[in-house]
Amino acid sequence: MIGLLGLVIGVALGLVFDPTVPADMQPYLPIAVVAALDALFGGLRALLDGIFSDKVFVVSFVSNVVVAVLIVFIGDRLGVGGQLTTGIIVVLSIRIFSNVAAIRRHLLSA
Amino acid sequence: MNSASVRRPDASMSLLSDLMANTLDEGYRREANRRAALAAGLPEGQAPPVRPRGSGVIGALVLLLVLGFAGLVLTVAARQTHENAPAVAQNRNELIDRVQAETEQADELQRRLVALRAEVDGARDDALAATSAGSAARADLDQLSALAGVAAVHGPGIKVVVDDAPSGTERAGGVTGRVLDTDLQRLLNGLWAAGAEAISVNGLRLTELTAVRSAGDAILVAYRPLSPPYEILAIGDPDDLEVDFVDGPGGRWFHTLQGFGIRFTVTAQKDVKLPGATGVTLHHALEDTSAEVPTPGPSASAAPSAAATSAGRPTSTAPASAATPRSEQ
Numbered sequence: 001m002i003g004l005l006g007l008v009i010g011v012a013l014g015l016v017f018d019p020t021v022p023a024d025m026q027p028y029l030p031i032a033v034v035a036a037l038d039a040l041f042g043g044l045r046a047l048l049d050g051i052f053s054d055k056v057f058v059v060s061f062v063s064n065v066v067v068a069v070l071i072v073f074i075g076d077r078l079g080v081g082g083q084l085t086t087g088i089i090v091v092l093s094i095r096i097f098s099n100v101a102a103i104r105r106h107l108l109s110a
Numbered sequence: 111m112n113s114a115s116v117r118r119p120d121a122s123m124s125l126l127s128d129l130m131a132n133t134l135d136e137g138y139r140r141e142a143n144r145r146a147a148l149a150a151g152l153p154e155g156q157a158p159p160v161r162p163r164g165s166g167v168i169g170a171l172v173l174l175l176v177l178g179f180a181g182l183v184l185t186v187a188a189r190q191t192h193e194n195a196p197a198v199a200q201n202r203n204e205l206i207d208r209v210q211a212e213t214e215q216a217d218e219l220q221r222r223l224v225a226l227r228a229e230v231d232g233a234r235d236d237a238l239a240a241t242s243a244g245s246a247a248r249a250d251l252d253q254l255s256a257l258a259g260v261a262a263v264h265g266p267g268i269k270v271v272v273d274d275a276p277s278g279t280e281r282a283g284g285v286t287g288r289v290l291d292t293d294l295q296r297l298l299n300g301l302w303a304a305g306a307e308a309i310s311v312n313g314l315r316l317t318e319l320t321a322v323r324s325a326g327d328a329i330l331v332a333y334r335p336l337s338p339p340y341e342i343l344a345i346g347d348p349d350d351l352e353v354d355f356v357d358g359p360g361g362r363w364f365h366t367l368q369g370f371g372i373r374f375t376v377t378a379q380k381d382v383k384l385p386g387a388t389g390v391t392l393h394h395a396l397e398d399t400s401a402e403v404p405t406p407g408p409s410a411s412a413a414p415s416a417a418a419t420s421a422g423r424p425t426s427t428a429p430a431s432a433a434t435p436r437s438e439q
Contacts, residue, residue: 049138
């Protein structure tokens with residue numbers, strides 16, 4: 001429940017303050033979002049599996065976002081940023097897909 | 111995990127199957143196992159409080175913070191994309207507007223060029239008409255510019271219309287019923303050979319510098335792409351031009367092409383009007399003044415010099431005045 005509360009507060013903050021992302025960081029925002037989504041759905045699935053751990057969730061969330069952004073950043077420096085972005089999106093979206101499927105099995109038992 | 115030690119048929123695809131099978135962070139499983147081990151080690155009834163109470167509050171706070179951050183990032187990203195979308199579209203529209211504006215400006219400049227050229231011609235005619243030598247020069251000039259294809263001309267002639275074969279009549283073997291640049295070249299050479307004195311293709315007057323070639327699918331005449339049907343107007347002897355052309359190499363060539371579905375019609379015209387060509391400039395060929403007597407001098411007035419240039423021009427343009435280079439090709 002506290003997680004849901006945090007999510008709501010975050011969305012509200014984003015809507016109210018409308019913070020602008022520095023131009024240098026803008027290309028990495030979508031990747032960070034997808035990485036965050038992956039961690040979120042992973043946590044949700046763990047919760048439904050009954051093995052949720054806030055420590056693991058926080059660590060996986062932060063490392064997910066940081067690593068994804070870092071990979072794209074390095075890729076940009078090497079000139080393969082676009083390809084690495086695609087790779088990360090593919091991997092993360094496959095994970096999101098499977099996790100959502102697992103969540104669905106939990107919730108709908110189908 | 112255990113099945114990985116036994117070699118599976120899809121072992122070579124381990125990356126993909128790993129990706130598909132282990133979607134959950136392994137940390138959750140390990141933490142659960144650790145807790146289970148701890149709980150098993152402890153006396154019953156003491157399993158839940160694994161950690162001190164304080165760290166539970168901190169953990170909840172961190173969780174709140176992280177999820178708050180997640181919500182923030184999501185919102186900001188969505189907002190930014192939403193706000194950027196009109197900007198991107200606007201950029202594109204601005205570019206389109208600029209292209210159109212520049213195109214219009216280029217057209218306007220072209221119109222001004224034509225108008226100014228007409229003005230210059232008029233002024234020159236007026237200036238030349240003032241003296242008798244000037245009048246002679248003007249007559250020469252008119253004659254030469256008509257020959258060179260710069261001046262608009264009219265007279266009896268023929269109209270030749272050629273067009274690609276109707277679509278859907280393509281034959282086996284990849285034969286397409288399309289008029290090629292070489293076909294058009296044969297046609298034009300045939301017209302010159304039949305005695306045409308002036309020719310235009312789709313409103314573009316041919317000069318001795320006009321190239322007929324293809325670029326991609328289009329035929330370029332004077333570097334401008336044409337689209338079929340091609341309407342060729344030619345001025346020449348009203349009695350002979352049509353017969354000579356149809357019986358000549360150009361007409362016979364197209365008679366053959368008609369077998370491929372290419373459409374080809376020739377009609378005699380009482381009076382055809384051909385426009386002058388624009389942009390006829392010699393960049394490298396210079397007038398050979400050594401053949402003439404140059405009349406430099408401080409006392410030389412405008413009229414004699416005009417006469418001298420007009421006298422000098424026939425020799426310089428003589429090779430181009432006839433269509434012989436084309437018709438012999």
